[in-house]
Amino acid sequence: MTMSPQLQDLSTSDDGFADTPKRREIIDGARQVFRAEGFDGASMGQIAQAAGVSKGTLYVYFQSKEDLFHALVVNDRREAAEHMFQLKEQAGRLETREMLCQLGESFITMMVRPEHIALVRMVMGAAEKLPHVGRTFYETxxxxGIRRVSEYLAREVEAGRLEIDCELDLAAGHFLNLCQGNLIKPQFFCSEKPPSKEEISSTVESAVTVFLRAFGPSAEHS
Structure with missing residues (x-):
């Protein structure tokens, strides 16, 4: 999988702008307005008011509503990436099953956060008009997620703890999709309460069992 510049930037550095308190205040204000009004309904005046700045100050930091929306997506995806898929410190110290369970639970816990669900809805609503924002969200x-899981799976294959006979990106996608189970779609369409920790653990444990039956050592296939 070839990463775009946006994906490389998010995983290794900031988004190219100075991260000042004022800029964070503007993004926080924009988040409130975009969630309440959607992209089309939001105005720069409303965002300036929510952020507690003048429109002149707002335009110093962002040339347009489109630029501000893109910055919001990049900012929120960076924060999500910092909490998900934290593999380096624990990988190698845990059994494969335990590591996959922790990985899956971290992933789903982030996915069902109300603020994440709200961001996905905003991006989906604006993606047709702002395809570059949709692409940024998808790639970051x-x-x-698939790239980071693939890197972990590669280490497990090399150590002989997994036997994966397909592309690692595909196997990583299988794992993440299995972990979602029936937990994610109701959040998008039904406005349900986030699943409990117990529900997440149960779903992920089942996903790991299925994944290991497909890709675990031969003894787990029987």
Whole structure:
């Protein structure tokens, strides 16, 4: 999988702008307005008011509503990436099953956060008009997750703890999709309460069992 510049930037550095308190205040204000009004309904005046700045100050930091929306997506995806797929410190110290369970639970816990669900809805609503924003979200979300899981799976294959006979990106996608089970779609369409920790653990444990039956050592296939 080839990463775009946006994906590389998110995983290694900031988004190219100075991260000042004022800029964070503007993004926080924009988040409130975009969630309440959607992209089309939001105005720069409303965002300036929510952020507690003048429109002149707002335009110093962002040339347009489109630029501000893109910055919001990049900012939120960076924060999500910092909490998901934290593999380096624990990988190698845990059994494969335990590591996959922790990985899956971290992933789903982030996915069902109300603020994440709200961001996905905002991006989906604006993606047709702002396809570059949709692409940024996809590459700094699903693509980044698959890349990090693939790197972990590669180490497990090399150590002989997994036997994967397909592309590692495909296997990583299988794992993440299995972990979602029936937990994610109701959040998008039904406005349900986030699943409990117990529900997440149960779903992920089942996903790991299925994954290991497909790709675990030969003894787990029987």
């Amino acid at each position: 979300g699903p693509c980044l």
